[in-house]
Amino acid sequence: MLSYTLKRLLTLLPTLIAASILVFLFVHLIPGDPAAVLLGDTATPQEIAALTREMGLDKPLWQQYTLWLSEVAKGNLGQSIFFKAPVTSIIADGAQTSILLATMTIFWIIIFGIPIGVLSATRQGSWVDQLTSGLAMFFASVPTFWLGLYLILIFAVGLGWFPSSGFPSIFDEGGISNLRYLLLPSLTLAAPNAALIIRLVRASMLDISREDHVRTARAKGLHPTKVAIKHVFRNALITVVAAFGFTFAALVSEAVVTETVFSLPGIGRLVVQSILRRDYPVIQGVILVIVVLYLFINLLVDLAYAMLDPRVSLK
Amino acid sequence: MIFLSRLKAFASSRVLATLGMVWLGVIIFAAVTAPLLAPFDPTEIDPIARLSEPGSLYWFGTDHFGRDTFSRALFGARMAILIGSGSVIVALLLGGLVGMLSAYFTTLGHVFMRIVDVLMAFPALLLALVLMTLLERSVINTILVIGIVYASTTARILFGMTLKLKNEVFVDAARCSGAGHISLLFRHILPNLISPLLVQASFIFAFAQLQSAALDFLGLGLPPEMASWGNMLSEERIYVTRAPWLLIFPGALIILSVFSMNLVGDAMRDSIDPRFKNDIAGV
Amino acid sequence: MALLEVKNLSVAIRQKQGLITVVDNLSFHVDENETLGIVGESGCGKSLTALSIMGLLQGSQVRITEGTVCFDGVDLLILGPAERRAIMGDQMAMIFQEPMTSLNPVYRVGDQIVEVLLQHLKLSRAAAKQRTLELLDLVRIPNPILQINSYPHQMSGGQRQRIMIAMALACSPRILIADEPTTALDVTVQKEVLDLMGELQRHTGTAIVLISHDLGVIAQTCDRVAVMYRGKIVETAATKALFADIRHPYTKGLLNSLPLVDGDVEWLDTIPGQVPGIETVLPGCAFQPRCAFADERCSYEKPNDIRVAGGHWARCHYAGQST
Ligand SMILES: Nc1ncnc2c1ncn2[C@@H]1O[C@H](COP(=O)(O)OP(=O)(O)O)[C@@H](O)[C@H]1O
Numbered sequence: 001m002l003s004y005t006l007k008r009l010l011t012l013l014p015t016l017i018a019a020s021i022l023v024f025l026f027v028h029l030i031p032g033d034p035a036a037v038l039l040g041d042t043a044t045p046q047e048i049a050a051l052t053r054e055m056g057l058d059k060p061l062w063q064q065y066t067l068w069l070s071e072v073a074k075g076n077l078g079q080s081i082f083f084k085a086p087v088t089s090i091i092a093d094g095a096q097t098s099i100l101l102a103t104m105t106i107f108w109i110i111i112f113g114i115p116i117g118v119l120s121a122t123r124q125g126s127w128v129d130q131l132t133s134g135l136a137m138f139f140a141s142v143p144t145f146w147l148g149l150y151l152i153l154i155f156a157v158g159l160g161w162f163p164s165s166g167f168p169s170i171f172d173e174g175g176i177s178n179l180r181y182l183l184l185p186s187l188t189l190a191a192p193n194a195a196l197i198i199r200l201v202r203a204s205m206l207d208i209s210r211e212d213h214v215r216t217a218r219a220k221g222l223h224p225t226k227v228a229i230k231h232v233f234r235n236a237l238i239t240v241v242a243a244f245g246f247t248f249a250a251l252v253s254e255a256v257v258t259e260t261v262f263s264l265p266g267i268g269r270l271v272v273q274s275i276l277r278r279d280y281p282v283i284q285g286v287i288l289v290i291v292v293l294y295l296f297i298n299l300l301v302d303l304a305y306a307m308l309d310p311r312v313s314l315k
Numbered sequence: 316m317i318f319l320s321r322l323k324a325f326a327s328s329r330v331l332a333t334l335g336m337v338w339l340g341v342i343i344f345a346a347v348t349a350p351l352l353a354p355f356d357p358t359e360i361d362p363i364a365r366l367s368e369p370g371s372l373y374w375f376g377t378d379h380f381g382r383d384t385f386s387r388a389l390f391g392a393r394m395a396i397l398i399g400s401g402s403v404i405v406a407l408l409l410g411g412l413v414g415m416l417s418a419y420f421t422t423l424g425h426v427f428m429r430i431v432d433v434l435m436a437f438p439a440l441l442l443a444l445v446l447m448t449l450l451e452r453s454v455i456n457t458i459l460v461i462g463i464v465y466a467s468t469t470a471r472i473l474f475g476m477t478l479k480l481k482n483e484v485f486v487d488a489a490r491c492s493g494a495g496h497i498s499l500l501f502r503h504i505l506p507n508l509i510s511p512l513l514v515q516a517s518f519i520f521a522f523a524q525l526q527s528a529a530l531d532f533l534g535l536g537l538p539p540e541m542a543s544w545g546n547m548l549s550e551e552r553i554y555v556t557r558a559p560w561l562l563i564f565p566g567a568l569i570i571l572s573v574f575s576m577n578l579v580g581d582a583m584r585d586s587i588d589p590r591f592k593n594d595i596a597g598v
Numbered sequence: 599m600a601l602l603e604v605k606n607l608s609v610a611i612r613q614k615q616g617l618i619t620v621v622d623n624l625s626f627h628v629d630e631n632e633t634l635g636i637v638g639e640s641g642c643g644k645s646l647t648a649l650s651i652m653g654l655l656q657g658s659q660v661r662i663t664e665g666t667v668c669f670d671g672v673d674l675l676i677l678g679p680a681e682r683r684a685i686m687g688d689q690m691a692m693i694f695q696e697p698m699t700s701l702n703p704v705y706r707v708g709d710q711i712v713e714v715l716l717q718h719l720k721l722s723r724a725a726a727k728q729r730t731l732e733l734l735d736l737v738r739i740p741n742p743i744l745q746i747n748s749y750p751h752q753m754s755g756g757q758r759q760r761i762m763i764a765m766a767l768a769c770s771p772r773i774l775i776a777d778e779p780t781t782a783l784d785v786t787v788q789k790e791v792l793d794l795m796g797e798l799q800r801h802t803g804t805a806i807v808l809i810s811h812d813l814g815v816i817a818q819t820c821d822r823v824a825v826m827y828r829g830k831i832v833e834t835a836a837t838k839a840l841f842a843d844i845r846h847p848y849t850k851g852l853l854n855s856l857p858l859v860d861g862d863v864e865w866l867d868t869i870p871g872q873v874p875g876i877e878t879v880l881p882g883c884a885f886q887p888r889c890a891f892a893d894e895r896c897s898y899e900k901p902n903d904i905r906v907a908g909g910h911w912a913r914c915h916y917a918g919q920s921t
């Protein structure tokens with residue numbers, strides 16, 4: 001297992017390096033002197049000269065890249081133009097919200113997506129199946145922000161059950177109960193992704209149930225529920241887990257929108273605001289963090305896949 | 316004639332997908348005839364009629380500038396079709412070419428597919444956001460950005476399919492009878508990929524609607540003065556408590572369009588070559 | 599009373615043209631301790647028959663339209679699902695044609711055998727594992743203690759089919775239905791597996807229904823033979839009696855198409871023509887289009903079963919005349 005992990009890590013390395021080069025080049029693609037771009041409109045010529053020297057912006061590109069990379073490795077992602085503070089700490093400020101939001105969302109996705117998908121597959125063609133398949137397709141077609149706005153309108157403004165926006169830290173007054181601020185956002189974010197998982201679980205279970213070994217399982221006289229869970233779902237899980245990297249990408253994309261709708265102080269809203277503010281160092285930093293995270297998640301998915309499917313050689 | 320009868324067979328076996336096609340027809344019709352059908356100028360501001368409820372004069376009500384929502388929705392159909400088909404064309408041309416060439420010319424493929432891998436390391440909307448940061452807000456740029464984002468998925472899919480086809484007997488046969496690379500790729504392999512490409516096209520069309528609406532909403536899509544369904548939602552969202560219909564109509568139009576194209580894509584995927592069925596992810 | 603008695607079994611599949619009968623009014627029986635061979639070209643409805651008996655037909659396309667399947671005097675077709683499951687895998691077991699795909703790839707082969715033992719016998723997990731080791735030994739899996747932990751993909755086709763046999767025999771069934779158990783295997787492995795089945799049968803006394811498209815396989819292993827053509831049994835007799843006096847032209851065709859020596863050639867198609875598509879309705883004898891002996895009558899009149907001798911029947915107008 002360890003050697004397999006290392007091998008997967010090694011194959012990820014080129015992608016990681018290439019992605020980091022793209023992220024690095026981002027600042028250079030913006031019209032204008034990179035130092036001026038990084039410092040914003042208010043920078044003085046002295047400041048620009050200082051940053052040019054510090055980041056080696058007068059040196060060849062590849063030297064700039066290695067310099068930048070070594071700073072990144074030390075945890076230095078540069079200085080925010082808007083906040084006048086290190087990008088690393090600004091990202092860290094948003095991390096709590098985003099991580100909690102993602103965790104709650106994944107919880108909903110699993111709680112709703114998997115059982116409903118299994119139900120839908122085992123009742124193929126019944127009204128239950130048609131209803132859930134229809135609903136799943138519907139939720140996969142709804143713009144996240146539209147769903148969020150209506151959830152706010154109904155449950156926050158209309159019924160007053162939940163707060164409509166913001167998220168005080170769970171370490172502030174209110175503690176854990178502050179999580180209720182994340183309930184509507186996480187449900188909003190979960191809806192399209194749970195829909196995806198429902199469709200995926202259903203489709204792969206129907207695929208598996210046509211395989212010969214399921215007939216063998218039925219020939220043993222096992223209860224249909226046992227066949228469905230132990231033989232069909234267990235095998236379908238391999239496909240579902242393999243697709244989780246994809247789900248994570250969708251989650252990140254939609255989190256950007258959801259955090260904006262609910263005015264949550266997370267990394268997603270940070271990136272949108274930074275784009276509108278032309279706060280390039282922050283944009284660059286966030287993108288880098290997300291890409292690394294995404295690749296890491298894909299690595300985990302690969303490992304989970306290898307553990308679930310004995311046919312994958314771990315050598 | 317053959318085409319018509321096949322269309323009829325498709326329609327009778329897949330009621331829902333047919334409804335999806337019909338809806339697509341409706342928005343294309345609305346897009347083409349918007350200036351004729353629209354009862355008002357979509358940009359005409361009428362301060363007296365601000366936030367009017369839907370009624371016989373303003374079918375979908377008016378927005379906070381007093382502009383007629385129905386007329387704007389009609390013109391929004393233009394944007395929907397434009398962005399949808401534009402993104403499909405960019406994604407399929409770019410992604411299709413890269414995928415096919417990579418599978419066919421192995422060395423080139425190594426380089427190309429690594430680039431695709433890297434692009435796929437960026438979550439879709441995030442990549443779109445970053446690209447939009449570098450570009451002006453415009454129709455062309457929105458199309459390009461969404462097209463490029465889905466080009467990488469398309470390239471990946473077409474790469475796999477072309478690899479499968481490349482080793483089939485009919486390709487060997489064509490090669491032996493002297494067909495050149497170009498002819499092999501475009502006369503022999505490509506025709507087999509048309510139906511999977513159509514499936515992919517309908518899914519990209521659906522995705523493009525959602526992505527462009529999200530970009531509009533974040534203020535990074537089409538220019539704000541353009542009447543797109545996403546912009547309508549984005550501008551009027553603060554009035555939602557006073558005028559809930561302002562979000563209902565454009566939202567419903569987006570949902571219907573995405574839903575329709577997903578239905579069409581699903582149905583087409585069910586009827587294509589089983590070898591390719593699992594290659595296309597869809598919604 | 600026969601152990602298994604199939605009467606007037608018809609199975610139809612639903613297609614665009616409507617219901618098509620693919621197993622047509624089939625009747626046969628299997629006694630205790632006996633091996634019945636069912637032979638016929640591929641597509642003639644052998645698998646559907648086997649699956650109907652086991653209760654494994656699935657999907658809305660296929661259904662049993664009439665008939666009874668009596669096992670030990672009880673009509674299985676009217677049993678409730680729970681009662682049916684209590685028999686499946688316990689008193690009745692089945693081996694399938696595709697050893698490569700018939701085992702679940704994510705579980706160890708040992709666990710898959712343990713599963714059926716725990717389902718039907720009141721055993722502890724340890725006892726079930728012990729019994730599994732014995733079963734692996736019985737089907738001649740080398741080194742059972744090691745192989746019990748193997749995954750299916752680590753085994754060859756022949757070994758997997760042995761695992762399937764072990765699984766089928768786990769609860770000492772009274773009848774074993776083997777649907778082309780050796781078709782997917784190499785010729786040498788094929789012989790080993792068949793020998794193993796024969797030996798196990800002498801050992802355990804399990805009745806076997808052996809399904810094959812290969813008359814040679816059937817001739818070597820079965821006590822009685824039923825020849826199937828397009829959903830119907832066209833000739834049935836004790837093996838010896840049959841080969842001594844074949845009456846149906848189709849059976850003759852099958853025999854003639856066997857290679858003379860045990861070579862690489864498995865199937866020499868000397869019966870002219872193809873089986874007419876299942877949707878084609880023929881007014882007369884279904885074999886008439888391909889039959890060298892057919893005449894006018896065969897094309898409009900369906901033949902009935904004609905008794906040749908005790909226990910030897912043939913469905914041919916001219917079965918009464920020895921050739
Ligand atoms: N699930 C099914 N759906 C539709 N047709 C089927 C199905 N199973 C079998 N058939 C058809 O029924 C006929 C008999 O099949 P089968 O019993 O598998 O033949 P055999 O086992 O003798 O080769 C074939 O023509 C086959 O195509």
Ligand SMILES: [Mg+2]
Pocket residue numbers: 641644645695777778
């Ligand atoms: Mg068969």
